Amino acid sequence: MSGTPAGDALRLRDASIGYGDVAIVQGVDLTVAHGEAVAVLGSNGSGKTTLARGLLGLAAVLGGEVQVLGAPVGRLRERGRIGYVPQRHTVSGAVPATVREVVGVGRLARHGLLGRLRPADRAAVADAVTAVGLADRIGDPVASLSGGQQRRVLVARALAAEPELLVMDEPTAGVDAASQEALAAVLADVSTAGTTLVVVTHEIGPLSGVLSRAVVVDHGRIRYDGPLAGAQPTAGGHCHPDQPAGPAAGYRFDQPRVTIDVAAARNGGH
Amino acid sequence: MEILDYGFMQRALLASLMVGLVAPAVGVFLVQRRLSLLGDGLGHVALTGVAIGVLTSTAPVGTALVAAVLGAVLIELVRARGRTSGDVALAVLFYGGIAGGVVLLSLAPRGQATNLDAYLFGAITTTSAADVAVFAAITVVVLGVVWLLGQRLYAVSDDEEYARAVGLPVLALNVVLAVLVASTVVLSMRVVGLLLISALMIVPSAIAQLLARSFRQTVYLACGIGLVTSVAGTSASYYAGTPSGGTIVLLAIALFLVVTAAVAVREATARRRHQWQAEVHAAHPHEHGEGCGHPAVAHGDHVDYHHDGHLHAPHRTGAGVHYDEHGEHLASAPVAGKAGRP
Numbered sequence: 001m002s003g004t005p006a007g008d009a010l011r012l013r014d015a016s017i018g019y020g021d022v023a024i025v026q027g028v029d030l031t032v033a034h035g036e037a038v039a040v041l042g043s044n045g046s047g048k049t050t051l052a053r054g055l056l057g058l059a060a061v062l063g064g065e066v067q068v069l070g071a072p073v074g075r076l077r078e079r080g081r082i083g084y085v086p087q088r089h090t091v092s093g094a095v096p097a098t099v100r101e102v103v104g105v106g107r108l109a110r111h112g113l114l115g116r117l118r119p120a121d122r123a124a125v126a127d128a129v130t131a132v133g134l135a136d137r138i139g140d141p142v143a144s145l146s147g148g149q150q151r152r153v154l155v156a157r158a159l160a161a162e163p164e165l166l167v168m169d170e171p172t173a174g175v176d177a178a179s180q181e182a183l184a185a186v187l188a189d190v191s192t193a194g195t196t197l198v199v200v201t202h203e204i205g206p207l208s209g210v211l212s213r214a215v216v217v218d219h220g221r222i223r224y225d226g227p228l229a230g231a232q233p234t235a236g237g238h239c240h241p242d243q244p245a246g247p248a249a250g251y252r253f254d255q256p257r258v259t260i261d262v263a264a265a266r267n268g269g270h
Numbered sequence: 271m272e273i274l275d276y277g278f279m280q281r282a283l284l285a286s287l288m289v290g291l292v293a294p295a296v297g298v299f300l301v302q303r304r305l306s307l308l309g310d311g312l313g314h315v316a317l318t319g320v321a322i323g324v325l326t327s328t329a330p331v332g333t334a335l336v337a338a339v340l341g342a343v344l345i346e347l348v349r350a351r352g353r354t355s356g357d358v359a360l361a362v363l364f365y366g367g368i369a370g371g372v373v374l375l376s377l378a379p380r381g382q383a384t385n386l387d388a389y390l391f392g393a394i395t396t397t398s399a400a401d402v403a404v405f406a407a408i409t410v411v412v413l414g415v416v417w418l419l420g421q422r423l424y425a426v427s428d429d430e431e432y433a434r435a436v437g438l439p440v441l442a443l444n445v446v447l448a449v450l451v452a453s454t455v456v457l458s459m460r461v462v463g464l465l466l467i468s469a470l471m472i473v474p475s476a477i478a479q480l481l482a483r484s485f486r487q488t489v490y491l492a493c494g495i496g497l498v499t500s501v502a503g504t505s506a507s508y509y510a511g512t513p514s515g516g517t518i519v520l521l522a523i524a525l526f527l528v529v530t531a532a533v534a535v536r537e538a539t540a541r542r543r544h545q546w547q548a549e550v551h552a553a554h555p556h557e558h559g560e561g562c563g564h565p566a567v568a569h570g571d572h573v574d575y576h577h578d579g580h581l582h583a584p585h586r587t588g589a590g591v592h593y594d595e596h597g598e599h600l601a602s603a604p605v606a607g608k609a610g611r612p
């Protein structure tokens with residue numbers, strides 16, 4: 001992380017993102033400045049994961065423009081500047097691997113095709129593993145860890161890359177409360193250090209203290225973009241567009257360019 | 271040793287040594303990717319290459335290498351385009367390969383005796399000095415590439431999506447791995463035969479997986495196991511008069527069964543011991559805790575209690591609390607009055 005670069009971390013203009021020729025996210029405009037901490041909220045099937053995968057080049061940009069760290073996503077050369085925590089509960093490889101080995105993968109992209117990991121990389125791996133509270137397990141096989149701990153290993157892998165942009169897909173799903181708190185503390189540090197955070201989730205939980213802005217996705221379109229507090233229906237920290245309770249199912253329309261169809265938000269969801 | 275008196279056996283042992291080392295070094299990545307049968311499929315494709323070599327009177331090793339590498343690249347390109355159609359495409363390519371080989375070999379002119387069995391099941395004693403030289407070159411190249419790219423091949427095999435997101439050249443690495451597999455197939459063709467090649471790639475990895483803690487350990491251990499079973503199997507086949515390929519594979523599978531059983535017994539023993547201790551301590555008359563009268567001893571991430579010369583570790587489960595034996599740790603300083611594990 002070398003200071004905060006000029007320009008925007010993310011710039012989507014009328015972007016459509018999907019798979020094959022099916023657009024799941026349609027006509028999205030979104031600008032995220034360097035160092036912002038954004039929650040992408042929405043129910044299952046809303047398109048929030050597709051939106052995030054579009055930022056990573058894992059889903060196709062079918063129309064409009066998606067710029068990541070100053071370059072069109074397809075032509076971004078230094079992808080090692082991106083950290084990614086996939087929507088996966090466990091590390092699933094068939095062959096045993098230690099925490100150190102899995103997290104070490106986070107450093108590989110920095111060294112081109114042939115470069116080997118150096119002492120500085122090993123130090124970064126150790127730091128990342130310490131940050132997620134697994135320092136005493138660094139030499140253990142990941143399969144011997146609990147599900148929540150394995151999730152933290154995947155977070156450490158992303159942190160080890162010392163990314164400028166960190167994209168996480170449901171990092172708190174299926175993770176116990178203590179691990180969620182630990183994750184929130186780690187993300188607070190990373191955010192303070194200037195990393196741009198994009199966290200896809202349907203459950204903010206303890207991350208509400210870290211993320212300041214919310215983007216609510218529903219039926220492949222952005223229905224709300226503004227302060228996190230405005231997107232939360234209740235104090236509980238959950239965001240369910242299809243939840244009947246709460247004023248206007250929880251979304252305030254305090255952003256002039258955002259419109260929302262309350263009935264669709266209530267009935268759509270899944 | 272008598273076995274080393276014969277030139278053909280020297281060459282056979284050299285070939286089996288190289289195959290034993292190389293096949294698992296590549297196979298570990300296939301196991302990690304859950305593509306264990308890729309080697310088998312490329313073996314089928316190599317048969318067409320062998321047949322073309324026989325028909326055109328060129329060295330079958332060279333034509334088999336070309337066919338297997340082309341097949342490997344084709345498979346990766348098909349896989350990259352989509353999985354559903356990929357599965358069927360693989361089947362078509364693989365069976366097309368073996369069918370093409372059989373038909374082409376049948377067209378070979380009389381007098382050019384071609385022994386299909388030798389390619390399908392191996393004929394290690396027919397290894398020529400020229401073959402050994404080609405095998406040595408393949409061995410050096412494959413091991414060199416694995417050494418150079420091993421970490422990236424691991425990354426792509428472990429989590430292809432993550433690798434793609436952070437910009438590792440996923441397609442290129444997959445093609446490299448497939449070409450390594452193809453080269454290994456051709457290298458192993460003489461020793462174990464095209465139908466048994468996959469076993470030599472996969473079974474040593476499967477054994478190593480049961481014993482190793484890290485990926486690196488798995489690779490080294492698999493190569494060691496492959497080397498030993500391959501050379502031992504070839505030697506055994508010489509004395510027993512059995513085909514080398516089948517002998518090596520049976521030996522590896524026997525080792526796999528023994529290690530599987532040993533690991534299962536070890537785990538069962540550990541479980542039983544734990545259960546026995548839990549039963550002993552089920553009758554434990556009191557619950558340890560802050561100020562319970564037994565000295566508390568810090569032990570890793572929790573606190574044990576010193577009780578009649580041994581340490582009790584509270585183990586809370588859904589059914590309540592029982593106490594595990596944690597042995598003697600009296601060297602660590604007692605922490606008076608510290609609460610137990612939450």
